[in-house]
Amino acid sequence: MRFATRRCHxxxxxxxxxxxxxxxxxxxxxxxxxxxxxxxxxxxxxGQRHQIVSLRAGERARCVRCSSLLATASDKSxxxxxxxxxxxxxxxxxxxxxxxxVTLSKFGDSRSSFxxxxxxxxxxxxxxxxSIWVLICGVAAPLxxxxxxxxxxxxxxxxxxxxKIQRVYxxxxxxxxxxxxxxxxxxxxxxxxxxxxxxxxxxxxGLWCYAAAxxxxxxxxxxxxxxxxxxDVLEFGGxxx
Amino acid sequence: MIRRGHRSPRQVHVVAFAVAAIVMSVPANxxxxxxxxxxxxxxxxxxxxxxxxxxxxxxxxxxxxxxxTASILVPLFKLSALGWLLWCARRRRRSGSRVATRxxxxxxxxxxxxxxxxxxxxxxxxxxxxxxxxxxxxxxxIVAFAAVVVCTVLAAESFDPRWLWNGPSETASQLHSTP
Numbered sequence: 108m109r110f111a112t113r114r115c116h117x118x119x120x121x122x123x124x125x126x127x128x129x130x131x132x133x134x135x136x137x138x139x140x141x142x143x144x145x146x147x148x149x150x151x152x153x154g155q156r157h158q159i160v161s162l163r164a165g166e167r168a169r170c171v172r173c174s175s176l177l178a179t180a181s182d183k184s185x186x187x188x189x190x191x192x193x194x195x196x197x198x199x200x201x202x203x204x205x206x207x208x209v210t211l212s213k214f215g216d217s218r219s220s221f222x223x224x225x226x227x228x229x230x231x232x233x234x235x236x237x238s239i240w241v242l243i244c245g246v247a248a249p250l251x252x253x254x255x256x257x258x259x260x261x262x263x264x265x266x267x268x269x270x271k272i273q274r275v276y277x278x279x280x281x282x283x284x285x286x287x288x289x290x291x292x293x294x295x296x297x298x299x300x301x302x303x304x305x306x307x308x309x310x311x312x313g314l315w316c317y318a319a320a321x322x323x324x325x326x327x328x329x330x331x332x333x334x335x336x337x338x339d340v341l342e343f344g345g346x347x348x
Numbered sequence: 349m350i351r352r353g354h355r356s357p358r359q360v361h362v363v364a365f366a367v368a369a370i371v372m373s374v375p376a377n378x379x380x381x382x383x384x385x386x387x388x389x390x391x392x393x394x395x396x397x398x399x400x401x402x403x404x405x406x407x408x409x410x411x412x413x414x415x416x417t418a419s420i421l422v423p424l425f426k427l428s429a430l431g432w433l434l435w436c437a438r439r440r441r442r443s444g445s446r447v448a449t450r451x452x453x454x455x456x457x458x459x460x461x462x463x464x465x466x467x468x469x470x471x472x473x474x475x476x477x478x479x480x481x482x483x484x485x486x487x488x489x490i491v492a493f494a495a496v497v498v499c500t501v502l503a504a505e506s507f508d509p510r511w512l513w514n515g516p517s518e519t520a521s522q523l524h525s526t527p
Contacts, residue, residue: 152449152452152509152510153445153449153509153510153512153513153514154510154513154514155513172513173445173446173449173509173513174446175449175453209475211475211476211478213478213481213482214478214481216478216481218475218477218478220471220474220475220477223474224471224474224475225467225470225471225472225473225474225475226470226474227474228470228473228474228477229470229473229474229486232473232485232486234486234490234491236491237466237470237486237490237491237494238470240466240494240498241466241467241470244463244467245467245470284456284459284460284501284505285501287460287463290460290461290463290464290467291467291471293414293461293464293467294464294465294467294468294470294471295467295471297411297414297415297464297468298468298471298472298475300408300411301403301406301408301411302472302475302476305386305482306476306478306482
């Protein structure tokens with residue numbers, strides 16, 4: 108979903124070195140007489156400082172220097188989508204706990220395996236570190252990530268301060284790097300085709316729930332990561348160093 | 349990303365993780381990653397590349413391509429791209445910084461996919477448990493490979509993209525810490 112980015116050019120010569128592109132509502136700002144807010148924000152990629160202005164719904168804020176995305180003023184529907192995806196991921200993650208993923212049969216003997224069967228087997232074979240690592244990447248980190256995204260609902264349910272939600276986003280950023288259930292799903296599909304003629308493999312509903320939950324997590328994170336409540340101030344005109 | 353309350357990572361951290369990844373990639377590629385014992389066939393102990401070749405011979409060349417890309421190409425690409433980014437950060441010209449920043453974003457995004465082989469081995473170990481008829485056991489190669497993946501991801505995380513814009517000095521990374 109691409110929204111048009113509004114670009115307004117401030118008169119040259121007013122910004123020090125940073126470039127004259129201002130994205131977002133220009134409003135009453137003029138060149139030399141820009142009213143500088145105290146509140147400022149820093150591009151987390153290049154360190155360029157930006158001031159904060161309000162974005163209209165559907166606008167995106169880009170860094171003037173490296174043009175990486177700073178924030179999007181999501182309209183209400185996008186925020187609802189983020190929360191809906193988070194809720195969907197939560198609901199889909201529950202059956203993953205007790206539904207099997209695949210069932211293998213060979214010579215009339217059939218075994219069902221679950222999400223954690225690989226972890227279990229690695230532990231039993233003696234690869235303790237590897238089993239813990241696979242558990243973290245496949246199950247533990249996605250679960251924590253899910254809980255953190257579900258915390259997006261907190262302002263609706265109980266009154267939580269803005270600062271605490273910022274913290275949630277920060278931790279979610281870090282955990283997202285280590286939560287890779289979609290890779291696990293792809294690995295299961297690769298194994299499914301690889302084992303095709305050796306053993307007979309049938310895919311169980313647990314795998315679809317796992318895949319859907321990981322997809323929902325991805326979608327929720329995409330919408331949530333740059334969330335700025337409409338009405339927040341995010342303005343540009345910072346000076347480059 | 350901005351870390352508050354932490355000391356900024358330095359270039360030497362990136363190099364350290366990258367060197368660790370390169371060092372661990374030697375046993376990861378040379379040692380076998382798993383042992384498949386299926387009744388009626390001799391036990392096979394493929395390496396990562398051996399597994400790709402096996403998939404190719406089975407006729408499953410799309411899968412072979414996926415595993416090859418995820419397990420061999422992606423770490424290679426990440427390490428060489430990180431080397432290039434470190435060089436970009438050190439030179440004076442800032443003309444390519446935007447491209448470099450994009451590359452950094454791409455590296456961060458694809459890092460996780462090299463875990464494909466680890467998950468594959470883990471799944472096979474857990475699923476193929478038929479006692480004497482068929483078993484799959486992990487071997488040392490996959491542990492080394494997991495270490496490679498972790499090191500490459502940590503190396504990419506330690507790289508501060510602000511170096512591309514402000515130069516690699518530590519003070520440059522500490523510009524504008526916001527309240």
